Amino acid sequence: MSTVVxxxxxxxxxxxxxxxxxxxxxxxxxxxxxxxxxxxxxxxxAERAAVLRRLAAVLRDEVEELARLVTREMGKxxxxxxxxxxxxxxxxxxxxxxAGAFLADEPVETAADRSWISYEPVGVVLAVMxxxxxxxxxxRFAAPALMAGNGALxxxxxxxxxxxxxxxRLVTAAGAPEGLFGALVVAEPDVPAVTRxxxxxxxIGAVTITGSERAGRAVxxxxxxxxxxxxxxxxxxxxxxxxxxxxxxxxxxxxxxGRLMNAGQSCISPKRLVVDASxxxxxxxxxxxxxxxxxxxxxxxxxxxxxxxxxxxxxxxxHAQVEASVAAGARLLTGGRPxxxxxxxxxxxxxxxxxxxxxxxxxxxxxxxxxxxxxDGDDDAVRIANDTRFGLGAxxxxxxxxxxxxxxxRIRSGAAFVNALVASDAxxxxxxxxxxxxxxxxxxxxxxxxVNVRTWWVLDEPATTAPAAE
Numbered sequence: 001m002s003t004v005v006x007x008x009x010x011x012x013x014x015x016x017x018x019x020x021x022x023x024x025x026x027x028x029x030x031x032x033x034x035x036x037x038x039x040x041x042x043x044x045x046a047e048r049a050a051v052l053r054r055l056a057a058v059l060r061d062e063v064e065e066l067a068r069l070v071t072r073e074m075g076k077x078x079x080x081x082x083x084x085x086x087x088x089x090x091x092x093x094x095x096x097x098x099a100g101a102f103l104a105d106e107p108v109e110t111a112a113d114r115s116w117i118s119y120e121p122v123g124v125v126l127a128v129m130x131x132x133x134x135x136x137x138x139x140r141f142a143a144p145a146l147m148a149g150n151g152a153l154x155x156x157x158x159x160x161x162x163x164x165x166x167x168x169r170l171v172t173a174a175g176a177p178e179g180l181f182g183a184l185v186v187a188e189p190d191v192p193a194v195t196r197x198x199x200x201x202x203x204i205g206a207v208t209i210t211g212s213e214r215a216g217r218a219v220x221x222x223x224x225x226x227x228x229x230x231x232x233x234x235x236x237x238x239x240x241x242x243x244x245x246x247x248x249x250x251x252x253x254x255x256x257x258g259r260l261m262n263a264g265q266s267c268i269s270p271k272r273l274v275v276d277a278s279x280x281x282x283x284x285x286x287x288x289x290x291x292x293x294x295x296x297x298x299x300x301x302x303x304x305x306x307x308x309x310x311x312x313x314x315x316x317x318x319h320a321q322v323e324a325s326v327a328a329g330a331r332l333l334t335g336g337r338p339x340x341x342x343x344x345x346x347x348x349x350x351x352x353x354x355x356x357x358x359x360x361x362x363x364x365x366x367x368x369x370x371x372x373x374x375x376d377g378d379d380d381a382v383r384i385a386n387d388t389r390f391g392l393g394a395x396x397x398x399x400x401x402x403x404x405x406x407x408x409x410r411i412r413s414g415a416a417f418v419n420a421l422v423a424s425d426a427x428x429x430x431x432x433x434x435x436x437x438x439x440x441x442x443x444x445x446x447x448x449x450x451v452n453v454r455t456w457w458v459l460d461e462p463a464t465t466a467p468a469a470e
Contacts, residue, residue, distance in 0.1 A: 001020070002187035003020055003187070004188075005158075006162060007159065009307075010300070012343060015072055018185050033203075036180040037149075037150060041149035045100050048147055048149065050096075051175045055170060055174035057174075066081075068081070071307070072162075073160045073163060075263065076263070076307055078300055078304075095143045095144050095147045099148070102119070105456075112457045121451060123150060123151065123206075125141070126152075126195075126204050128209040128211060132262060132265045132310065134164075142171070144447035145450045156184075159310060165183050167181065199222045207223050207228055209233070209234075211233075230439065231431070231449050232439060234267075236432060238269065240259075240397070241375075241382075242274065242275040242279065243407070251283070252286035252287045252290050254421060255290070256290035259273075263307055263346070264366065265310060265314075268422040272371055277374050277377075291370065296345060306368060307345075309346055309368075314367065317367075318346055318365060318366065318369060321365050326351070330360050382410045386412055389435040391436045392414055393422035395416075395417040396419075398418070404418035430446070
């Protein structure tokens with residue numbers, strides 16, 4: 001029998017071993033989700049909202065247990081894990097409160113006696129989710145998908161299998177029909193074939209993935225082949241643009257904390273610090289001071305600010321990227337090595353003299369590494385910010401907000417933040433452009449990704465003339 005094993009990234013010790021589902025068990029999970037979805041979609045929206053509110057309450061009731069599970073499985077500090085649980089609960093409340101407005105029929109004035117647009121469920125939504133925010137990534141798709149009347153199947157990252165099963169338990173405990181939300185525990189070698197087979201099943205109405213470009217291409221191609229709606233939230237190499245009038249001590253502190261949150265394992269953390277030449281030396285000095293002051297250690301200890309990376313292979317991959325960048329001319333100012341002892345710890349790192357042709361410039365580094373790139377004025381900063389195949393988020397830092405907006409308008413991204421770290425918020429659409437993917441999560445746009453937008457045209461008496469041609 002195939003199994004999935006989870007490891008504690010802080011100690012390297014085994015946490016749990018789960019039996020992987022057979023093909024027949026995967027099919028049975030889909031059978032249950034499809035059957036439950038019909039029952040769920042028939043419920044009044046108010047009853048579905050009541051379940052989402054209970055889910056929010058259960059998340060808050062179990063915040064300590066859930067936060068410890070997140071920390072044990074992927075290594076983020078407990079304070080960050082607690083905040084993740086609360087964000088999930090807030091998003092469930094948000095959709096319970098607002099889905100009625102987002103999904104309400106929209107009357108349209110036409111030549112018909114009555115015409116309107118309706119937003120109707122598509123069936124079961126398949127989600128392929130990553131490990132870095134193991135509860136948030138799941139609930140930010142599941143809350144809108146379920147509120148829209150869909151069922152959900154989750155193929156989570158193997159190292160956060162406990163989190164996947166926890167969400168399945170919580171959704172059922174909140175009062176959803178048994179099987180409406182199903183977690184699929186799939187052995188790693190079987191994932192591509194199982195995913196393709198599920199996407200091709202007619203009961204799967206849409207697919208969403210948060211992950212790497214490689215995984216996104218595979219899922220997007222399979223969805224296209226099956227003529228299914230897909231939402232791809234992929235990598236990012238967000239620019240953090242520091243203009244010459246920025247408050248350097250404050251901005252350097254925020255850059256360090258933003259880049260090192262979750263040990264740098266966030267799609268929207270500021271990975272490329274694009275700094276005006278006139279302030280680059282001082283900003284870099286302050287940044288190194290801030291990075292070196294961060295407390296690295298056991299994520300279950302209250303004072304820890306940076307925990308381990310989620311897996312040993314991820315840590316080793318980041319180290320290879322750093323070494324390749326230094327060999328190509330980047331300058332290492334601090335960090336740049338795995339830390340001694342147990343666990344997947346990597347020293348918080350700052351690279352400067354970063355330029356095209358180096359891995360640190362051209363690729364996403366998904367770990368605790370900040371890269372400083374010097375820009376010659378605003379136009380050059382915009383050029384550097386756009387000199388990437390990614391387009392998830394961007395932030396601009398300046399004493400003049402209007403100047404910041406003007407600069408940000410010229411940067412291609414799914415989100416633009418001025419004098420604030422890029423973040424996701426249930427009230428605002430979230431997603432990227434270019435190689436960062438397509439489609440949106442959250443807000444009204446997010447729930448409408450998982451519906452059939454249906455046109456209604458009603459004449460109270462049969463028509464006497466044929467409609468105009470298309």
